[in-house]
Every structure is written in structure tokens, then in C-alpha cells.
Amino acid sequence: MPRNIIDITDLTVAEIDQLIATAEDIVAHPAKYQDACAHKQLATLFFEPSTRTRLSFESAMLSLGGSTLGFSDAMNSSTSKGETVGDTIHTVSCYADIIAMRHPKEGAPYAAAQFSEVPIINAGDGGHNHPTQTLTDLLTIHREKNRLDNFTIGFCGDLKFGRTVHSLVNALSRYENIHFVLVSPLELKLPRYVKEEALKKRGIPYTQTTDLESVIPQLDILYMTRVQKERFFNEEEYLRLKDSYVLTPEKLASAKESLSILHPLPRVNEISVAVDKDPRAAYWKQVKNGKYIRMALILKLLGIEV
Amino acid sequence: MNIDSIQNGVVLDHIQAGKSMDIYKYLHLDELDCSVAIIKNVRSRRMGKKDIIKIDSPMEVDLDVLGYIDANITVNIIRDGVRMDKKHLELPRKLVNIIRCKNPRCITVAEPQLDAIFLLSDSDKHTYRCGYCDTEVDRKF
Numbered sequence: 001m002p003r004n005i006i007d008i009t010d011l012t013v014a015e016i017d018q019l020i021a022t023a024e025d026i027v028a029h030p031a032k033y034q035d036a037c038a039h040k041q042l043a044t045l046f047f048e049p050s051t052r053t054r055l056s057f058e059s060a061m062l063s064l065g066g067s068t069l070g071f072s073d074a075m076n077s078s079t080s081k082g083e084t085v086g087d088t089i090h091t092v093s094c095y096a097d098i099i100a101m102r103h104p105k106e107g108a109p110y111a112a113a114q115f116s117e118v119p120i121i122n123a124g125d126g127g128h129n130h131p132t133q134t135l136t137d138l139l140t141i142h143r144e145k146n147r148l149d150n151f152t153i154g155f156c157g158d159l160k161f162g163r164t165v166h167s168l169v170n171a172l173s174r175y176e177n178i179h180f181v182l183v184s185p186l187e188l189k190l191p192r193y194v195k196e197e198a199l200k201k202r203g204i205p206y207t208q209t210t211d212l213e214s215v216i217p218q219l220d221i222l223y224m225t226r227v228q229k230e231r232f233f234n235e236e237e238y239l240r241l242k243d244s245y246v247l248t249p250e251k252l253a254s255a256k257e258s259l260s261i262l263h264p265l266p267r268v269n270e271i272s273v274a275v276d277k278d279p280r281a282a283y284w285k286q287v288k289n290g291k292y293i294r295m296a297l298i299l300k301l302l303g304i305e306v
Numbered sequence: 307m308n309i310d311s312i313q314n315g316v317v318l319d320h321i322q323a324g325k326s327m328d329i330y331k332y333l334h335l336d337e338l339d340c341s342v343a344i345i346k347n348v349r350s351r352r353m354g355k356k357d358i359i360k361i362d363s364p365m366e367v368d369l370d371v372l373g374y375i376d377a378n379i380t381v382n383i384i385r386d387g388v389r390m391d392k393k394h395l396e397l398p399r400k401l402v403n404i405i406r407c408k409n410p411r412c413i414t415v416a417e418p419q420l421d422a423i424f425l426l427s428d429s430d431k432h433t434y435r436c437g438y439c440d441t442e443v444d445r446k447f
Contacts, residue, residue, distance in 0.1 A: 125413075
């Protein structure tokens with residue numbers, strides 16, 4: 001059975017720490033890795049549009065000396081003819097050594113893993129999980145703070161459908177002494193099962209509020225998210241909630257000097273462009289880190305040691 | 307009220323009163339050709355009232371289904387009129403094709419030919435979640 005990464009909890013804390021160490025080594029010594037995946041092929045199967053994640057996976061594989069194939073829209077695949085996820089994966093696993101897939105339906109990568117003969121990486125399944133974004137976030141936090149424990153992190157925006165939030169809360173709950181501050185409109189609160197499984201069962205403290213400004217001074221990390229139009233069945237509700245939080249230089253006035261601002265991107269207007277110049281903005285560094293951690297993950301799943 | 311004892315078959319005992327028809331449905335007992343007796347509201351010292359189902363034919367009972375519905379049920383295997391085995395149930399860790407996910411965003415709703423898999427997430431609260439999308443089951447039993 002190939003090793004798959006469907007959920008961030010498929011990796012142990014020790015494995016995550018090892019991936020971060022490998023990514024740091026890739027940053028320091030890129031030439032060492034440039035032919036590590038020669039003659040290996042990564043299939044990127046994107047049944048839903050993406051800029052960063054797909055290009056990041058492809059760039060990661062190319063930087064390892066491998067090659068890529070795939071599609072970036074379900075309409076360009078046999079899915080448009082009614083092919084099931086299982087049949088698509090069965091086919092592609094005959095061509096590729098490893099598959100990264102994004103799908104609008106929750107659990108599609110779990111289904112894919114039942115049919116695949118090669119490792120499957122979940123590159124996002126609906127509003128459910130996005131483990132490689134979580135690895136990106138963890139690497140960014142590690143590079144910003146030089147640790148993955150002992151801090152207060154605020155999550156702000158759409159915590160209900162924000163899959164990156166679910167995965168990151170799950171991942172960080174396994175590290176020591178982290179306080180979670182959950183900032184969202186009442187309609188977009190973190191799902192109960194995430195709070196139960198990741199926080200309550202482990203006795204981890206958290207605060208829930210609708211007011212970002214009242215909690216911003218206590219944060220070491222602020223993780224902003226977009227209210228995602230594609231997750232709403234009702235457009236009126238989306239329009240009512242989409243501008244709930246907009247981070248501006250004025251709102252950051254009371255924040256710590258050492259704050260790090262993360263965002264999985266794309267953003268719409270929840271972080272004002274003026275914030276980009278603030279040295280606390282870490283979201284563009286986050287994009288770069290995404291490539292390095294995906295390189296580390298591809299190496300791990302293919303069993304390649306450098 | 308008398309129901310004949312069976313020679314070869316299965317007796318499901320200690321069913322919570324009123325739940326025997328759910329079990330009849332989930333075990334597909336309507337598809338059997340043999341005699342099936344559903345005895346409701348039997349007096350019980352332990353339970354006050356209970357239901358019993360007697361199946362007059364040897365059959366493999368899906369213990370996962372029964373464990374999911376009510377782990378307190380006992381399964382008695384009868385051979386030549388004698389009880390040969392008495393099985394106590396546990397909450398199954400995994401349910402396959404017993405219940406379906408109701409989350410409209412779940413891949414199993416879009417592709418119903420996939421096995422419906424549910425995993426036990428909290429044994430104290432008897433909570434199951436979809437193995438695909440993590441949606442909690444809305445239990446109706």
C-alpha cells in the first residue's frame with residue numbers, strides 16, 4: 001500500500017518536524033536536490049481551479065528534476081463525461097509515480113486512495129482539508145518564530161469552511177502550550193467536531209469571539225482567511241458576511257511588533273494592500289515556503305533520501 | 307403468549323423495547339424465507355421491557371449492524387434446540403455500507419457507488435463520523 005497524505009494527522013509530529021528540517025535544508029542547499037526526482041513524474045489532478053497550490057506542486061517537482069502531467073480543470077478531463085474519481089485515479093496511477101489532487105467534493109482524496117497504486121496527496125477537498133497548506137503554514141511559523149510551541153495564534157474570518165484553518169488547528173494542537181483565539185462571525189464559527197477532536201479532548205484552551213480588535217494585542221500570529229464565495233449555497237448570505245473582517249494598518253496599531261500575519265491566499269479584501277509593506281506581513285514568504293515543503297513531502301512519499 | 311422454541315437458528319435478546327423493527331430492517335430479515343418471530347414488550351427483570359427476535363434458520367448475523375444499533379443486544383446461536391454460543395456485542399470501530407452520509411458536499415453523495423465508511427470517533431457518546439468528510443452521523447435509533 002502506498003503512503004498517502006489525506007489529512008495532516010496522517011503525519012506524526014516527528015515526521016512533520018523532519019519535513020520542516022528537510023525543507024530548511026532545501027532552502028540552504030538547493031543544488032543538492034536538483035536531480036533527486038529525475039525520471040519521476042508527478043500528476044497534478046485539479047478538478048477545481050487553483051493558482052498557487054498547483055503551480056507550487058509543479059514547481060516543486062521540476063526543482064527536484066522530475067516532470068509533471070495533469071489537468072487544471074475538471075472540464076478538461078473525463079470527469080466531464082461522467083467518469084468517477086476511482087476510475088480517473090486508476091488510470092492516472094498507471095502513468096505517474098505520485099498524484100496531487102484537488103477536488104470540490106469533501107473526501108474525494110480519501111476515495112482516490114482506495115483505488116491508487118501510487119501515493120496520493122490531498123491538495124484540498126472542498127471545505128474539508130488541505131494538509132500541504134498546513135505544512136506550508138507550519139514551515140512559515142517555524143521560520144518566523146524559530147519554534148512550533150509556546151505562542152498565541154488568532155484565526156480570523158471564515159472558520160467554518162476554511163479547510164486550511166481546520167488542518168492547522170489540528171496540527172498545532174499536537175504541540176505544547178499554544179493558545180487558540182477564534183475570531184469569526186457567528187455563522188462561520190469553527191465546526192464543533194474540530195473543536196471537540198483537536199481542542200476539547202486534549203484540554204487545550206481557546207477563546208471564541210466576533211471582535212478582532214479586542215484580541216489583536218495578545219496575538220503572536222494572526223492567521224487571516226477569505227470568506228469563500230464557492231462554499232455558499234446562498235449568495236445573499238455570502239454578501240452579508242464577506243466583509244466581516246478587513247485588516248488595515250490602523251487595526252494593527254495595537255498589535256505586537258513581533259506579530260506574524262499569515263494568509264493562505266488568495267485574498268479578496270480581508271487584508272488591505274497597505275498591510276503588504278508592514279514587516280509583520282509573512283504571507284508572501286508563505287507562498288515561497290509552500291514550494292519547499294512540497295519538495296520535502298514529495299521526497300518523503302517517494303522514499304528518496306538525499 | 308407462546309412462541310415455539312427454535313431448533314436451528316438465532317435468537318436476538320435484550321433488544322431495547324420498540325427497536326426490534328429497526329433491527330428487522332437493518333438486518334434485511336424481510337428477505338429471509340424462514341419463520342421470523344418479533345416479540346415486543348417482553349417483561350424483563352433487567353430492562354423492565356425488552357424485544358426479542360427469533361430466526362428459525364442458521365444465518366450469519368451482521369454483528370457490526372447490531373453493535374451500532376444497540377451494543378447491549380445478545381446474540382444466541384441455537385443448534386438442535388440447544389444454545390451453542392452467546393455473543394456479546396461491542397461498538398464497531400468501522401461501519402461499512404450500513405448508513406449513508408447526508409452531507410451534500412461529501413463525495414459519497416456525488417458517487418453513491420463508493421463504500422459508505424463511518425469510523426467510531428467517541429465511544430462514550432457513541433459518535434460516528436464519515437470516513438470521507440468527517441460529518442457526524444445524525445443517529446435516529
